Amino acid sequence: MPAMKNIVILISGRGSNMQAIVETAQAEKWPVKIAAVISNRADAAGLDYAAAAGIPTAVVVSKDYPERAAFDAALQAEIDRYAPDLVVLAGFMRILTAPFVEHYAGRLMNIHPSLLPSFPGLATHQQALSFGVKVHGATVHFVTADLDHGPIVAQAAVPVLPDDTEHSLAERVLEQEHVIYPRAVRWFAEGRLKIEDGRVQLASQA
Ligand code: GRF
Numbered sequence: 001m002p003a004m005k006n007i008v009i010l011i012s013g014r015g016s017n018m019q020a021i022v023e024t025a026q027a028e029k030w031p032v033k034i035a036a037v038i039s040n041r042a043d044a045a046g047l048d049y050a051a052a053a054g055i056p057t058a059v060v061v062s063k064d065y066p067e068r069a070a071f072d073a074a075l076q077a078e079i080d081r082y083a084p085d086l087v088v089l090a091g092f093m094r095i096l097t098a099p100f101v102e103h104y105a106g107r108l109m110n111i112h113p114s115l116l117p118s119f120p121g122l123a124t125h126q127q128a129l130s131f132g133v134k135v136h137g138a139t140v141h142f143v144t145a146d147l148d149h150g151p152i153v154a155q156a157a158v159p160v161l162p163d164d165t166e167h168s169l170a171e172r173v174l175e176q177e178h179v180i181y182p183r184a185v186r187w188f189a190e191g192r193l194k195i196e197d198g199r200v201q202l203a204s205q206a
Pocket of ligand 1: 177
């Protein structure tokens with residue numbers, strides 16, 4: 001049995017990925033403690049779910065910090081109170097500074113709603129529809145200073161259907177996000193992920 005790992009989850013809104021991770025961790029009895037859920041917005045709906053689940057919550061309001069570096073420093077201080085082994089970005093809508101990213105090198109994960117390296121940035125579903133791609137999806141990756149380009153942990157693909165709207169496509173992708181993100185975090189908790197030459201190796205289960 002590997003040692004218990006501390007996980008801190010960062011959100012900005014709904015928090016459905018956070019919820020999927022919390023629920024799967026409980027259901028599958030992972031060796032983890034969800035130490036805290038932290039939001040950069042006081043009105044993030046996901047905070048209510050976390051609090052109701054008995055998880056400590058905190059808010060570091062990004063609007064209060066005109067300087068990106070000052071916000072990241074405040075956020076880092078809050079996160080580090082929980083001594084995390086892994087920091088999970090779950091719909092956390094902020095670009096992070098290089099010092100922050102480096103501080104959590106190898107222990108900062110993100111989910112992006114596209115098959116990276118296609119469609120980094122915002123409005124990914126709209127981009128997929130505009131390009132007319134036939135396959136779209138989601139990617140879990142380690143975060144590096146290169147936005148939406150870190151080592152890939154897991155991906156899921158979904159078809160793009162002729163009648164899709166941004167909304168219908170987003171829903172189809174989100175369903176897969178809720179499958180691959182908990183799985184990726186579990187792999188990390190089990191100590192099975194290794195980054196080599198910018199690529200993620202998954203060790204087989206002990
Ligand atoms: C997800 O689609 C995530 O990939 C994107 O923002 C959305 C967040 O959803 N970056 P939620 O807050 O996890 O429900």
